[in-house]
Amino acid sequence: MNGRRVLVTGATGYIGGRLTPRLVEAGHEVRALARDPGRLRDASWADAVDVVQGDLEVADDVRRAVAGVDVVFHLVHAMGAGGDFATAELAQARNVAAAAKAAGVQRIVYLSGLHPQGERLSKHLASRVAVGDALLGSGVPTIVLQAGIVIGSGSASFEMIRHLTEVLPYMPAPRWVRNFVQPIAVRDVLHYLVAAAAVPGEVHGAFDIGGPDVLRYGQTMNGYAVEAGLPQRPIAPLPVLTPWLASQWVNLVTPVPRAIAMPLIGSLLHDCVVADRRIDAIIPPPEGGLTGYRKAVRLAIARERSGDIESSWRSSTPAGAPSDPLPSDPSWSGSTVLEDARERTTAASPDALWRVVEAVGGDRGWYSVPLLWSLRGLGDRLVGGVGLRRGRRDPDHLREGDVVDFWRVERIERGRMLRLRAEMKVPGRAWIEFAVDPATDGGASYRQRAVFLPSGLAGRLYWWSLVPAHHVIFEMMASRIVAVAEEESR
Structure with missing residues (x-):
C-alpha cells in the first residue's frame, strides 16, 4: 500500500536518517519532525520531504505534526542527551500516542530493544519497553519492532564494538561478555520498518527481529577483528567489573560518550535473543534472507576500507547504502581518522x-x-x-x-x-x-x-x-x- 502520508520523528537520528529517504523511494509522502530543522539542511532528501519544526515534549507541536498523517514512525530516544532520559522518552511517547489517536492516525511503528521476559531490565531497555507499552495502549494499531545490536556504521552499539576491538589488543571485560546477543544488519532493520507501513490495520503488538546469528558478545568483537584484518583479541571475563566501571573504561579507550556507553552496557547484562519469529508471518524476511553478522560488519566497513577516502573523511555527500556513514552521524562514529x-x-x-x-x-x-x-x-x-x-x-x-x-x-x-x-x-x-x-x-x-x-x-x-x-x-x-x-x- 504505497502513497501513504507518513510522519518520521527522529529523522536526524541514526535510523531515521536512513529510513526517511527509503520511505520516499517507496512512494510515501513524508513529513519529518525535527527540533532543529537546520540539521537536515544538508540531507540529500531534504527537498523531497516536508520538514517541520517541533518538540515532542510540547503537545501542541506534536498535534500539528500528526495532522493529516496515516502512519507515524516514532524513532526518537533521549539517551545521551543528559538528564533523566527515561522520563523524557515516556513523556514524548505519551504525547505521540494521544495526538495520533485524536488525529485518526492508522498506524504507529516504533523501534524498540530486544529483551528477555521476566527479568529486571536495565534502565535503557526498561525505557524502551515503557515507550512501546505507551504506544501500544494508544488505541491506534501499533507495531513495536524489538531489535538487538544494530550493525552499521554510525550505530552506537556497533561503534562500541568497533572502537573496543580496534584499540585493545587484549580485552579485560565483565563476565557478561559471554552473554548471548542476536545482532541485526541495519539494512534488515530498514526492511522491516518500511514494510510495516503497509501492514494491515488489525496487526497490533510487539515483535522480535534479529539476524540469523546468535553470538556471545565477545564473539561479536572477534568477528569484527577478522573482517577488519586484525588479530583476534584474547578476552578475559572479570567478575568485578560493574556496568558503571565498564562504562568508564569504554569512555576512556573509545570516543563513545559515557552517557551513551553506560545504558548500552547495562543492556548487555541480559541475553538478548529473538524469542520467536512471529514477525515472519506478517513481514517476510528480505529477498535473499537476513544478513549474517560477519557480512553485516563487512558492509559496515566496506567503503571505509575500499579506497573511497571521501567516505572515510565523512564527506558531505550521503552514502547510498544503509550501512554507510552519513554526515548526520555522531562525530565519534566511523573509523578513526x-x-x-x-x-x-x-x-x-x-x-x-x-x-x-x-x-x-x-x-x-x-x-x-x-x-x-x-x-x-x-x-x-x-x-x-x-x-x-x-x-x-x-x-x-x-x-x-x-x-x-x-x-x-x-x-x-x-x-x-x-x-x-x-x-x-x-x-x-x-x-x-x-x-x-x-x-x-x-x-x-x-x-x-x-x-x-x-x-x-x-x-x-x-x-x-x-x-x-x-x-x-x-x-x-x-x-x-x-x-x-x-x-x-x-
Whole structure:
C-alpha cells in the first residue's frame, strides 16, 4: 500500500536518517519532525520531504505534526542527551500516542530493544519497553519492532564494538561478555520498518527481529577483528567489573560518550535473543534472507576500507547504502581518522602555486627536512617497502596512477587538487592532499592535509609517536611550497 502520508520523528537520528529517504523511494509522502530543522539542511532528501519544526515534549507541536498523517514512525530516544532520559522518552511517547489517536492516525511503528521476559531490565531497555507499552495502549494499531545490536556504521552499539576491538589488543571485560546477543544488519532493520507501513490495520503488538546469528558478545568483537584484518583479541571475563566501571573504561579507550556507553552496557547484562519469529508471518524476511553478522560488519566497513577516502573523511555527500556513514552521524562514529591540516594564503597566483604542488617529490624533494624524509625512506626499505628511490615519471606533470617516491597519485584535478596515497609500509592507510584555490584578493589559498586511518592499536601508536616530527615536517612543507610559489611569481 504505497502513497501513504507518513510522519518520521527522529529523522536526524541514526535510523531515521536512513529510513526517511527509503520511505520516499517507496512512494510515501513524508513529513519529518525535527527540533532543529537546520540539521537536515544538508540531507540529500531534504527537498523531497516536508520538514517541520517541533518538540515532542510540547503537545501542541506534536498535534500539528500528526495532522493529516496515516502512519507515524516514532524513532526518537533521549539517551545521551543528559538528564533523566527515561522520563523524557515516556513523556514524548505519551504525547505521540494521544495526538495520533485524536488525529485518526492508522498506524504507529516504533523501534524498540530486544529483551528477555521476566527479568529486571536495565534502565535503557526498561525505557524502551515503557515507550512501546505507551504506544501500544494508544488505541491506534501499533507495531513495536524489538531489535538487538544494530550493525552499521554510525550505530552506537556497533561503534562500541568497533572502537573496543580496534584499540585493545587484549580485552579485560565483565563476565557478561559471554552473554548471548542476536545482532541485526541495519539494512534488515530498514526492511522491516518500511514494510510495516503497509501492514494491515488489525496487526497490533510487539515483535522480535534479529539476524540469523546468535553470538556471545565477545564473539561479536572477534568477528569484527577478522573482517577488519586484525588479530583476534584474547578476552578475559572479570567478575568485578560493574556496568558503571565498564562504562568508564569504554569512555576512556573509545570516543563513545559515557552517557551513551553506560545504558548500552547495562543492556548487555541480559541475553538478548529473538524469542520467536512471529514477525515472519506478517513481514517476510528480505529477498535473499537476513544478513549474517560477519557480512553485516563487512558492509559496515566496506567503503571505509575500499579506497573511497571521501567516505572515510565523512564527506558531505550521503552514502547510498544503509550501512554507510552519513554526515548526520555522531562525530565519534566511523573509523578513526587522524589528520594534520595546514592552510596558507599567498600573493602568488593560483597557477604558480599549482606548478610547485604538481612538481613535488622526486628530484625536487618534499620541501622540508630532507634528512627525515631520507630516514623514512630507508626505514621503509628495511621493512620490505618501496622506499624513496622510485622518483617520478615526469618532473613537472602528474597523472592519476603515477608514482611519486613512496606515494601514488590517487586523484588529480589539475590546477586545483592533488591527492597522493602512501605505498610505504605503515600500520594503516595514509594520504597527503594538496589543494589550491583562488583567493578573493587575487592571490591563492593553499590547503594541505595528511590523513591516516590507523589499523588497531599499532596504527594509533605509530601516528602518535610521529606527531612531533609531523609538526615540523608538515609546517615547513606548507611554508616552503608557498614561499617557492611566491619566488616564481616575481
